[in-house]
Amino acid sequence: MQGDTRTSGRAPRDAPIALRPPRHRADPRAVHWWTVQGLLLAAPLAGAAAAAYWAFTDRPGWLGALVGVAGAGLLLAALAGPRLGYRVERWEVTDEAVYTRKGRLTHTWRVAPMSRVQTVDTARGPLQRMFGLADVTVTTASAAGALRIEGLDHELAAELAARLTMLTQATPGDAT
Amino acid sequence: MSWRSLSARGLWASSVHSLAAAVPVGVVVARVLSGLGWRPAGVVPAGVGAALLTVAAVLVHEALRLRATRWRLTGDRLELRSGIAVRQHRSVPRDRVRSVDLRADPVRRVLGLTVVRVGTGEHAGGQTELTLDPLTRRDGEELRRALLPLVPDAAGNGHGDGVLAELRWSWIRYAPLSVWAFTGGALVLGALYKPLDALGVEAFSEETLRAVWQWVSGRPWVTVPLVVAGNVAVGVLGAGLLFAESWARYRLAREPGRLRLSRGLLTSRSLTLEERRLRGVEIREPLLLRLGGGARVTAVATGLGKAEEGETEDVAALTPPLPHAEAARLAARIAALTPTTVTPAAPARAAVTPTAVTPTAVTPTAVTPTAVTPTAVTPTAVTPTAPAPAIPTGTAPTSTTLAPGVLAPAVPLGASGESRPEAPGGAGGGAWAAVPEPVGHPRAARRRRLVRAVAAVAALAAACGGWVLWAGRQGWDAWAGGWVWLVPALALPAALWLAVDSYRGLGHALGRRHLVTRHGSVTRRTVVLDRAGIVGWTITQSYVQRRAGLLTVTATTAAGAGHYDVPDVDHDDGLRLAARAVPGLLEPFLVRAADGDRPGR
Incomplete structure (x- = not known):
């Protein structure tokens, strides 16, 4: 950061660094959960498009191809997206901090120090319950949003929440 | 202490206020009746009657409200009971009180009344404030003194009490520089x-x-x-x-442990802000004001409420528009008041422990990292927290683990020439020593902005093309088609200028106590954020940024906007900035990258 950062950047002593991925992935069952969720969204959309094409148009060939490609794309995204997401979305909890990574095109890493954690919540939707999964949400005093760890085994999630709560209670102050 | 009521003189104030509604009501009634063919002898009393009824209705409501509202200040809480139909009981711990705001419009001023708003800074529930409307001015001042007692200046940091800024009427030249x-x-x-x-x-x-x-x-x-x-x-x-x-009678003064802002010609306002709630300061330069050489200063503080409806100024505003040099000087002085000092050599936990936020506290909770027993939730979940040996990370095959000291020893950053000092001839003087001048970002950030500008104009031009085709089909005059091309033609230089200007504004720096970030063109913001006020990091990298070797570092904080960005900073610089700004937080997650791993460089 010395000198003129506009042109070149770093002083020679600075070795290139990177953020390492957090250690843990979501539970493998989360892939199924995301897939079902995606299909629940994509299948009706594709179906509606096909039905509309069948019922309300003169069924020109080019439009049929377009609808077919769009529908196939939607279904493919619903099937492939979760698998990609499973590889990208990671989390880690140390005694000092909570660390998550998210995002397929735009990567987002978030770190919150344990001393600044205010609340720890777990949540389970109906679909997640079917797969035995749960989310853990960690909030800090910032209004900028919480760290979410999605698709954990629900027992692990409960244990993690308990541990986080214990760790944060050990720190005094109102965490602002 | 027993329950107390609001000032009964509030009835007078609201009867005067109700005239604003009563007079139009009377006029409308009179018009309608005369439209129906009533004679003036009937119309006038009817109009006056309607107006009086309105006043009476307001008075009855106000009397009920005053009767229903009781407040008291006990040893550790401020309590308020209110509500005519739906009773409400709010209770705020006194140590949660972050600001006390007194406000009096002309009517209340004549009557010696004031509205007291107590800011508690809680995000949950939406209501961040407790309002006592009205108290007598004496009671209001007394309550303020009780809630925010003068703290003896334990820090003794020698920045001097007294007036930080006072209105100069020459500043009014900046007033028209707004939309x-x-x-x-x-x-x-x-x-x-x-x-x-x-x-x-x-x-x-x-x-x-x-x-x-x-x-x-x-x-x-x-x-x-x-x-x-x-x-x-x-x-x-x-x-x-x-x-x-x-801004008439504007005065920003420092009392021990707090800032006090008072201003207003007709409606007088006065805001007291505890310094321990201050997390930094922001210099805001909207485009027009910046071109005119002006700027304004706002506080980055926790527990400031939202601006009331009809209020012309941001609650966090500390100054009117004023010359940029003065704004910078004042911002540096206020930044120096933020309560904590990060000692970079101290253990990481101590630096971010909230106890360090209170002005007097110097007692870091000495949790030595190695003393923490790993609790076994998942066997792999617990990372060894000792900074010492390098652990091979199986999950990052292309990277080698960061050896200790890659980030360079924790030197006092501001002192070691981390960033250039204030440019000579600036207004800084000694004050800026603590708040370094931001350094710029890589050229790739400029390229991004230029590409974005050109793309936006291209989209605009495409829209214009569509319009021309459509107008041609409608058989409209040629002028509707021809002139429309002026829009993208004029937009292009403007967009390019904004892109370059936005790049010129980009910058960041790390001072001994502060993280400085500057960005924006339409509104350029320079945020000086207390490093101890950072409660986490968000680092984002879009696909384009990845290709360009850039990323955006966002410091999250409890104060102000909740998060402050360092956009489009060089990948490594950004990570180092974050790692150094809050020692110990990001380091465990950093590794030395293999060079082949780094696209875009």
């Missing part, structure tokens, strides 16, 4: 429309509009400049008046 100056005339017309309509003057009837149009289109070279000049004149006058009302 209000351009829209002023139209706003006045809009504001006049309703009352005129109630009085039966149809300002916007078809005939008037047609007459106006004929007058304008008759001799456009005379009338258009005349209209524009009139609009600007009204806008400038309005902005000047607004400035006078908002």
Whole structure:
């Protein structure tokens, strides 16, 4: 950061660094959960498009191809997206901090120090319950949003929440 | 302490206020009745009666409200019971009180009343404030003193008490440098429309509009400049008046442990802000103001409420628009007041422990990292927290683990020439020593901005092309098609200028106690954020940024906007900045990258 950062950047002593991925992935069952969720969204959309094409148009060939490609794309995204997401979305909890990574095109890493954690919540939707999964949400005093760890085994999630709560209670102050 | 009621003089205040509603009601009733063919002898008493009824209704409501509202200050809580139909009991711990705001409009001032708003800074529940409306001025001042007692200046940091800034009327020259100056005339017309309509003057009837149009289109070279000049004149006058009302008697003073801001010509306002709630300061330069060489200073503090409706200034505003040099000087002085000192050599936990936030506390909770026993939730979940040996990370095959000391020893950053000091000739003097001047970002950030500008203009041009085709099909005049190309033609230089200007504004720096970030063109913001006030990091990298070797580092904080960005910083610089700003937080997650791993460089 010395000198003129506009042109070149770093002083020679600075070795290139990177953020390492957090250690843990979501539970493998989360892939199924995301897939079902995606299909629940994509299948009706594709179906509606096909039905509309069948019922309300003169069924020109080019439009049929377009609808077919769009529908196939939607279904493919619903099937492939979760698998990609499973590889990208990671989390880690140390005694000092909570660390998550998210995002397929735009990567987002978030770190919150344990001393600044205010609340720890777990949540389970109906679909997640079917797969035995749960989310853990960690909030800090910032209004900028919480760290979410999605698709954990629900027992692990409960244990993690308990541990986080214990760790944060050990720190005094109102965490602002 | 026993429960106390609000001031009964509030009845007088609200009866005067209710006239604002009662008079139009009377006028409307009178108009309707005379429209029905009543004689004046009947119309006038009916109108007056309706007005009186309105006043009476307001008074009854106010009396009920005053009767229903009780408050008390106990040893550790401020409590408020209120609500006529739905009873409400709010109770705020006194140590949660973060600001006390006294406000009196002209009516309340004459009556010796004031509205007290107590800010508690809780995000949950939406209500961040507790309002006592009204108290007598004496009670209000007393309550303020009780809630925010003077803290003896334990820090003794020698920045001097007393007045930090006072109004200079020459600053009024910056008042018209806002959009209000351009829209002023139209706003006045809009504001006049309703009352005129109630009085039966149809300002916007078809005939008037047609007459106006004929007058304008008759001799456009005379009338258009005349209209524009009139609009600007009204806008400038309005902005000047607004400035006078908002900022007359402006005074920003430091009392031990807190800042006190008072201002206002007709409505007097006074805000007291505890310094331990201060997490930094922001210099805000909207485009017009910046081109005129002005800036304003706002506080980055926890527990400031939202601006009330109809209020002209941000609650966090600490100054009126003032010369940039003065703004920078003042910002540096205020930044120096933020309560904590990060000692970079201290253990990481101590640096971010909230106890360090109180002005007097120097007692870091000494949790030595190695002393923490790994609890076994998942066997792999617990990372060894000792900074010492390098652990091979199986999950990052392309990277090697960061050896200790890659980030360089934790030197006092500001002192070691981390960033350039204030440019010579700047207004800084000694004060800026603590707040370094931001350094710029890589050229790739400029390329991004230029590409974005060109893309936006291209989209605009495409839209214009569509319009031309459509207009041609409708068989419209050629001028509708031809002139529209002026829009992208004019937009292109503007967009390019904004892109370059935005890049020039980009910058970041790390001071001994502060993280400085600057960005924005339409509104350039320079945020000086207390490093101890950072409660986490968000680092984002879009696909394009990945290709360009850039990323965006966002410091999250409990104060102000909640997060402050360092956009489009060099990948490594950004990570180092974050790692150094809060020692110990990001380091465990950093590794030394293999060079082949790094696209875009």
